Amino acid sequence: MVQIDPTVPPARPSLNAPRNEHEAHLADLRRKVEENSEYVGMSFAVEAREIHEGKAPERSIYGEAKPEDALKLLQDGVQVAPLPFMPQRKVN
Numbered sequence: 001m002v003q004i005d006p007t008v009p010p011a012r013p014s015l016n017a018p019r020n021e022h023e024a025h026l027a028d029l030r031r032k033v034e035e036n037s038e039y040v041g042m043s044f045a046v047e048a049r050e051i052h053e054g055k056a057p058e059r060s061i062y063g064e065a066k067p068e069d070a071l072k073l074l075q076d077g078v079q080v081a082p083l084p085f086m087p088q089r090k091v092n
Contacts, residue, residue, distance in 0.1 A: 029085070030085050030088075036060055037060035037061055037062045038060065038062075039061075039062060039087055042063065042065075044061065044063030045070065045072075047063070048073055049078060052077070062087065
């Protein structure tokens with residue numbers, strides 16, 4: 001039988017720690033995307049198109065786009081894919 005010390009508060013789970021294997025994989029994907037790509041925010045559609053057209057240097061980017069802008073990129077042959085997470089907002 002395990003004795004519980006009533007004077008020791010129960011451990012609180014970390015809200016940032018993955019709760020299961022799937023969350024761990026998503027956290028790893030997020031880390032890899034953030035380490036190897038440039039966050040361009042809401043300028044994603046414009047920047048992706050400029051890279052595709054050779055008007056901006058080729059590089060990995062990620063950001064946010066309206067669904068209609070992302071669809072237009074795909075229709076125009078720009079290779080984009082949705083990420084299974086929201087970008088972390090940088091705050092001051």
